Amino acid sequence: MRKINIYFLGTAGSGKTHLLGAFSEWLDFQKIDHVTVNLDPGSEDMPYSPNVDIRDYFTLDDIMLKYGVGPNGAQILGADLLGAEIDEIKEEIDYYDVPYVLIDTPGQMELFTLRRSSEIIINALGKDSVAVFLFDPVISKVPDGFVSVNFLMASSIFRLKIPHIPVLSKCDLLGDRELEKIRSWSDPDSLYSELGTGVEREIFYVIKDSGLIHNPVPVSAKEGFGMEDIYDKIQEIYYGGEDMDRILY
């Protein structure tokens, strides 16, 4: 069966783990088969029980003990060790004959996006891959924060070379007016009028010309909304006959 890998990516605490859990519940409800994979060795108190779990191989505590490093060093080593375990993880995933693989990534996104192991993982698990990229609402509700997260997503696209679906997570925390404002920023002119002068405007011209500004899909793991939108976007990307380059950039 064709498997589509769905990576949940975003800044620390943006809601990756809970969104994966909510999306998995929604798929269960729709009777759509899938498998959940946790690639975060530091994960605790998860809202779902992963079918495949990197913590069965090692945890951050194991790494700190074994290599005598602190929590930050352990995160970096953990990201690199992930790449070394990927063949066994793939074997575990392949045991399930399902169309969707939901993959939780380590807390700090740069551990996944900027280190070489991500390339090894994506290549090993298969080219039918998509990233659900979370915009943290607390960061994204101010114009320069919104632009900065767009740059982070651009860097993730640049690095991973897979289609990205931008989502605005934890939308239940935003008021209607805040949400409306964020949505209005998909129109560059509206964003321009809210940015400061100087370097902010210089950067604005870069992103306006490159088409880097994306309008994230509002979702909430807590209230369970937006799941169908994520699913529809994945269908569009993989079964809509779109040109992949156009979707990527």
Ligand SMILES: Nc1nc2c(ncn2[C@@H]2O[C@H](COP(=O)(O)OP(=O)(O)OP(=O)(O)O)[C@@H](O)[C@H]2O)c(=O)[nH]1
């Ligand atoms: N109100 C609200 N809170 C949420 C939602 N999703 C996640 N949270 C909370 O946000 C915090 C972080 O959520 P996680 O899902 O652990 O985020 P993460 O990106 O996986 O975090 P790390 O892996 O630690 O970087 C937790 O306290 C969650 O309860 C949501 O949809 N609404």
Ligand SMILES: [Mg+2]
């Ligand atoms: Mg997490």
